[in-house]
Amino acid sequence: MTKGREKRQNPYKGWKIQQDKKPPFRWRAYHRKTGEKIDCTVFEVYSLAFNMEVHRINEQHKAIEAKPGTLGMLIKLYRASAFTSGDLASRTIADYEKCFEYLRPIEGTPLSRFNSPLIVKMRDKARASRKDHFANYLVRVVSLLFAWGKERGHVSDNPAAGIRAIRKKKGAPAANRPWTDAERDAVQAAMPRHMLLPFTLMMFYGLDPQDALALPKTAIRDGRIDTRRGKTGQEVFLPLFEPVKAAMEAAGPHDAITLCANSRGKPWTYNGFSTNWHKLKTDLEAKGVIQPGLTLKGLRHTVATILREMGKDYGTIQLVLGHATEAMARHYSKRADMTKQTSAAVTDFEAELNKRKTKVVKPAL
Structure with a gap:
């Protein structure tokens, strides 16, 4: 293979994606059936933006139209309206698409057949194959979809409204628990250089993993990070301080448009970073350095917990x-509140017990 080229397996069905054999090794991508091209200088190959552009073109050139009065038609109408309005963040659209892709086998089902028992059956089937979180999220997305359709006269009822979420099993570990100080220090010390910067952004700023990996270099200006959260679109302004500056310097220069880059100097994909993180976590767990249950998302809960313990308000x-x-904010910092409140309650309880102690009177001789 010619030095400088990057050989990767093409995960996109119906697409030709290749890199030039000669410098500057430009990427090219086009839809096989229609020949429509993607400008890879605008949509970097394998990035989230590239994924969304591939999906947009795929939807545009579907050979079979959704049948009127079916779930597929409702999804199509919703996509055409909500996905193009600019009201939804790209991360939210991607999450909704995972649910719509899961529902693809039943897109031909008439809307009139959907009722609460059917939604529960769909939920339970999703639970068996995708676990509780996805099953609950699927119900929320379906409810949102039918609520949207009801407002516009496409359906007369929302069969997913009022469906209870699957409750967490008793004794199940808390999802995305906060990290201990020792765990944060141990993982940071074991991080290879190309993983250290995204991990530092998550650990010190509580950025979502996807947001940290996709953060463009242009977000760094005037001594701060100026960005938006991908899921909510909320603006975030964060001053640069020493641990983050040190991680940026340690990362070294690269040509990626993102602040963080993998070992090849290319933008990280979430799956790529997640795979590397899983290997590192498994190794540290085996050595007994960290306890099971650490997640990258848990670093957001960690930041919220520490801030609350410092006395910072929810706003x-x-x-x-x-x-x-x-x-x-209350949800993410609830562990700090629980610890603070229970500690205060137990201390007060101990003081009350001490007040109630009766003095021992010695018997007269």
Whole structure:
């Protein structure tokens, strides 16, 4: 293979994606059936933006139109409206698409057949193959879809409204638990150089993994990070401080448009970073350096917990993490509140017991 070229397996069905054999090794991508091209200088190959452009063109050139009065038609109408309005963040669209892709085998089902028992059956089937979180999220997306259709006269009812979420099993570990200080230090010390910067952005700023990996170089200006959270679109302004500056210097120069780059100097994909993180985590767990249950998402909960323990209010935590509501800030920092409240309650309880102690009177001789 010619030095300088990057050979990767093409995961996109119906697309020709290749890199030139000679410098400057430009990428080229086109839809096989229609010949429509993607400008790879605008949409970097294998990035989230590239994925979304591939999907947009695929939808545009579908050979079979969705049948009127079916779930497929409702999804198509929703895509054409909500996905192009600019109201939804690209991350949210991608999450919705995972659910719509899961529903593809039943797109031909008439809307009139959908009722609450059928939604529950769909939920339970998704639970068996994709676990609880996806099953609950699927119900929320289907409810949103039918609510949208009801408002516009496409359906008369929302069969997913009021469907209860699957409850977490008793004794199940908390999802995305906060990291301990020792765990953060141990993982940071074991991180290879090309993984250190995205991990530092997650650990010190509580950025979503996808947001940290996709953060463009242009977001760094005037001594701060000026960006938006991908999921909510909320603006986030974060000053640069020493640990982050040190990680940026350690990362070294690269040609990627993103601040973080993999070992080949290319933008990270979420799957790529996640795979490397899983290997590192498994190794550290085997050595007993960290406890099971660490997730990258848990670093957002860690930042929120520490801020709350410092006495920061929910509005401040909301601004730092880019939450859309203060309620989410409360959710992410609830462990700190629980610890603070229970510690205070137990201390008060101990004091009350001490007050109730009766003095021992010695018997007269």
